[in-house]
Amino acid sequence: MIKNYFLFTLLILGYSLNAQKDLHYLRLLHYTVESPASIHFQGKLSAKAGLGFAFTNDDQHVKDAFSLCYFSKLFKFAVQYKQEDDSYNSINKQSKNISLNRYFKIRKKKDILSVGLDLKMLKYTINWDEFKWADQADPTRGFTKPTNETHTNNDVIAASFDLACLYYNTQKDYFAGLIFNDITSPFIGFNNGTGSGTRLPRELILYGGYNYEIVKHLTTTSTLLLRSFNFHNDMFVKQDIIYKNKYWAAIETNLKSDFKIFLGIQPYRGWRWGLSADIQPNPRSIHGNTNFYKLSIGYALF
């Protein structure tokens, strides 16, 4: 019998310094890394369908996302459409993703290898009038002088794709995966005709973790994530603890100064409420000493 599952999520997310991360949303959808390989990993599809909103105290950077997923168990195949709108300063970045996912059962059907491919179409829209260039500065009047900066492109379109795979065992509760984002490293040039521009940096993520049942109804998940982006190499550690599948808490840190705290509850069947805090006590960071909080409310449609 063919079983079709629909996964419908609507997110309004605030600024995240690590945009690839799904900060606290629904517990079953809040994996540290958004990976096309994890579409039907554990709780991902057990949520079946969800509708969620998030509220944040960050108003400098707005990001919202919408995704729709179709999964055919018979063909072990999933298609996911995701649309993101990411605005910072005077640049708006829209991305439309189509994720194709196929999983393979290997070794007596206990081990699962899931492979995902994410095709992305990126569109940058620039409002040049909002820029304040150095050559416009007039000490007595502000940025009022005409600029000699030439610019012609208001829209830049690029295509890229991500590749990911995830291995997990249905009985032993461990998992490991890798994600390779922006493999083609597309060229993004805003000044048309000048030949200038930069390539979108590639990102490689390796992660693994283990689910452990401490006592009955109380489980914990430890996740280790290694990330290489541009010239950065980072390590993140995340620890989840879940009680009766209704209450959960997690902490994630890069072992330096930043860490995130997640708290959540499923008060009624279908409803999931969550609170997350992004703690960055660094006055020299892009947000200074401001910590960010996010309230998430989710509902499983069916």
Added chain:
Amino acid sequence: MRYSKWFILLICFCCLLSCKKTKYAGNDTLIDSLVISFPNSFTPDKNGPQLNESYKPVYAFGAYKKDSDTVFIKTVNTPLKKYEMEIRDAENKVLFYTENINEGWNGTARNKSMPNGPYNAYFHLEGITQGIINKNIQFVLIR
């Protein structure tokens, strides 16, 4: 005796006024004030204009206009007692640091061109006679 009291009070009042002026130049026209303006974008594409090729503040003496992107700091016709600019990317990694107000960031780190996007400049300014100003400016690298 009564007049001397008033005289002392008048002196104190004048001192208070002058302290206020000295602490923050504001909209006053002061010849020895240094005005620093912070652009919110730069484009290191080697196609000019030269001022936009690197990220650094623009400063001038003797100006008086104040807007949201301008810091007034009173000096005695010398730049600053201390100046720091630290550039970080959106992930809070330090890309560039300087204590020279005339040195700008050219959009590279470890000899690699950094991608288009938002960055943060942290400024630490100390005037000759005034206090300390710390300021975060978000700007965009675009090329």
